[in-house]
Amino acid sequence: MSLDLIAMHGWAGDHRAWEPWSQAAASRGWRLQTGERGYGRQRPRSPSWPDERGAVLVHSLGLHLLPAEVLGQARAVVLLASFGAFVPPGPGGRRTRAALEAMASRIRQGDLTSLLDDFLARAAAPAHLDQLPPGVAQEGSDAAGVARLLEDLALLGRCEGLPETFPRSVPVLIVEAGADQIVPAASRALLRQALPQADAWTLEDIGHSLLGTPLIEPVLDWLAQALEAPSPDAQAVKQKRPSPPAHG
Numbered sequence: 001m002s003l004d005l006i007a008m009h010g011w012a013g014d015h016r017a018w019e020p021w022s023q024a025a026a027s028r029g030w031r032l033q034t035g036e037r038g039y040g041r042q043r044p045r046s047p048s049w050p051d052e053r054g055a056v057l058v059h060s061l062g063l064h065l066l067p068a069e070v071l072g073q074a075r076a077v078v079l080l081a082s083f084g085a086f087v088p089p090g091p092g093g094r095r096t097r098a099a100l101e102a103m104a105s106r107i108r109q110g111d112l113t114s115l116l117d118d119f120l121a122r123a124a125a126p127a128h129l130d131q132l133p134p135g136v137a138q139e140g141s142d143a144a145g146v147a148r149l150l151e152d153l154a155l156l157g158r159c160e161g162l163p164e165t166f167p168r169s170v171p172v173l174i175v176e177a178g179a180d181q182i183v184p185a186a187s188r189a190l191l192r193q194a195l196p197q198a199d200a201w202t203l204e205d206i207g208h209s210l211l212g213t214p215l216i217e218p219v220l221d222w223l224a225q226a227l228e229a230p231s232p233d234a235q236a237v238k239q240k241r242p243s244p245p246a247h248g
Contacts, residue, residue, distance in 0.1 A: 001228060003028075003054045006047045006070055008035040010060030010081075011152050012116055012123075014042045014135050021057070024216045028224075030054075037065055037152070039145045040136030049073055055223050058082060060183065060208065061152060063166075064159055072165030076226050078219055081177045081208050084162040084194045088186035096184055097157055104153050107146060113137070120209075122181040127211035162194055171226035172198035173219065175210070175244070182208040201244035218245045 005025055007018045015034035025032040031050075038044030046067055055076035056066060063071070063082050071077075087093045087100075106115045116137040121129045136145065162168075172195050176188050192200055199222070206213050 001224065002052075003030040003223065003227065004050055004052050005030060005032040005055050005057060005223075006035065006049070006066070006074075007032055007057040008047070008059070008062035008066050009037070010058075010062045010065075011156065012039060012119060012136060012149065013037075013059065013062075014040060016042075016135065017059070017133050018057075019133070021216055024220060028220065030220075035062075035066065037148055039149050040141050041139045041145075044148075055227065057219070059210075061086075061156060061159075064155060064163060065152070066163075068163065068165040071163055072167055074167050074170060076171045076173075076223055077167065078173045078175065078223065079191065079198075080175045080215075081180055081183060081210060082174070082191060083159065083183050083187040084191050086156045086159045086183070086187055088184050088190060090186075092184055092186050096187075100153055100157050104150055107150055107153075112141060112146060112149075119182075123208040124211055125181055125207045126179055126205065127207060127209070131211045132209060168195070168197075173222050173226075174198050174200040175215065175219070176200065176202045177206045177208050177210055178202050178204040179206055180208045203244060214245045 007021060009015060009017055015036040018032065018034045022032040033047045035047040036042050036045045047070055049070060053073045053075055055078065056071060056074040057078040057080065058066060059080045060082055063079060087096045103115060120132060120137055124132050174191060174195065180188065203213055
């Protein structure tokens with residue numbers, strides 16, 4: 001089975017984080033195209049489907065950065081450490097919104113480098129920051145990249161649910177990081193509630209960046225089985241799909 005994939009990174013990331021995924025997809029004869037927001041020195045680019053529509057893979061805010069038509073035409077969706085509404089209701093939401101405002105303030109004050117170090121350390125935890133791929137924190141950002149970082153912090157605060165074009169009738173896999181220090185637990189729960197039909201994997205003791213777990217092949221196996229299934233009973237499909245990866 002040949003398959004086209006489109007992948008989108010999250011806030012403060014870039015397309016290079018998908019290189020291991022691209023190599024694994026290529027080994028199966030699949031093609032993976034990546035979007036790029038352009039926070040650092042990478043040029044922005046917006047992905048689009050070729051002749052055949054396939055699956056989208058998104059990390060965190062990447063769900064809300066994909067073009068609406070790309071998401072809406074997907075035949076399957078993989079949500080990695082993601083969310084629908086980033087700011088949950090109640091006191092937890094007020095704390096999250098205050099944190100976003102503080103991050104934006106630090107960027108405007110010229111404190112981008114130390115802010116990114118702090119953010120990426122929390123994203124990597126409990127793994128070490130050095131395990132993350134190179135990106136904007138190492139290469140720096142120009143004025144346009146800083147503007148996009150600020151724009152997307154504001155977008156995080158406005159994300160109140162799944163995008164309008166989310167394809168709810170297609171197979172969906174939620175991969176939740178059990179030790180996520182970026183996406184609040186309440187926001188993770190809201191995503192599961194919004195997609196009760198989705199397969200959901202929780203990786204205990206794994207952080208937002210999903211470091212330290214052999215995740216790629218199990219996700220690609222899930223996609224292969226989900227898209228080859230000729231719409232049988234949903235519960236039967238769930239029973240035969242791959243399980244989440246083991247990790248130490």
